[in-house]
Amino acid sequence: MPANPFTDVWHFLTATTNDYLHQGNWRYLILALFWALLLISIAVAIQNWREDPAQRTGRHLGIWLVRVLIGCLWFQGMLWKLPLPVSDGLQYWTEQESTNAAFEFHRAFMKDFVLPHMSVFGPIVFLAELTFAGSMLLGLAVRFVGVLAIAYTLQLWLGLYDNPSEWPWTYMCLAIVMFLFVLDAAGRSLGLDGWLRRKVPAVRDGKDFIGWFFNIAG
Template sequence: MHETVSDRGSPVEPLDTGRGSRGAVAAVRVVVGMLWVANSGWKTPPDFGQDTGTGLFRFTRYAVEHPVFPPYTWLVDNVVLPNFVLFGYAVLLLEAALGAFLLVGLATRLWAVLGMVQTTAITLSVLNAPDEFPWTYYLMFAAHVVLFATAAGRTAGLDGLLRPLWHRSDGRVARILMRVS
């Protein structure tokens, strides 16, 4: 293993990039993808719980009933709730896509960022709600940071298989895919 030297003159070993490390990152990617798929399963159209005050509607209302960040509370109360069915479909689509793309490891860095954004929105909705464990959301956010930082789809994912093709291509889509993978 190649050693580098820190500013203080002591040896610094680079991060382990062996098979075990790559396998662990791939496993985290798949588990996080499965989490999003499972999470999208209880968001049920056509009203997403609006008529009964359950499901996604209930958890979205928490942002108003147990506010965390006043501008977010205002957004939920004045934009999201009046357009709730449209919001419900957008959430369902986003979370199902997060799960699918992370499972197969395609455009993983893009989906990791979207996962951070969605996790932040969820956190701002439920952080002060009764019976919520805040560390759940902090760990979920941290998992997405790891997926982004390690480009997790490059190991046992489609990003790793397709990057050589994208690299050889002069097309705009290929350049974009290189950046988000």
């Protein structure tokens, strides 16, 4: 049957996409992780909506929805970084960066440093995208993680800039969305960042290291 957005969403939510199926029985654990993140996100949004009248607006609801969708994007992209330490897909696209990056120093870095150490970089890439997904879905430390995601995305933008099958604006658009999340502190819109600022005085006042970190990170 031809693919369409509805069937694609269904396959993603039920772990029946090709990326999921390649993980064997591990796909059920990964799916459980996704559903846990999504359900927590919904629960936190409902709690914020009930407790904070300032967040009961279409604007905050819209930001939450877009943030969750971007979290789903990162989670789905993370899937083809499996299995660890290096998936075939990650190996292929890293090789593409070594020949298609916009600048010679970037191509040399990918070829001479990253590719020989893919067993190290593979897990790092996987954990980075899992972190981006979790942060966006939960609305936790969105400003801090968003900055990291911008840097990560711009690396892809430049790394695949000359690849004929890639449209550079794809990565730039994602970086722009992440920038807006950082600028607007999107985790405070029905997310954990907003909940922590309201419920945890140390975070609200930026006291102690953890409170200070989550104060500026969210």
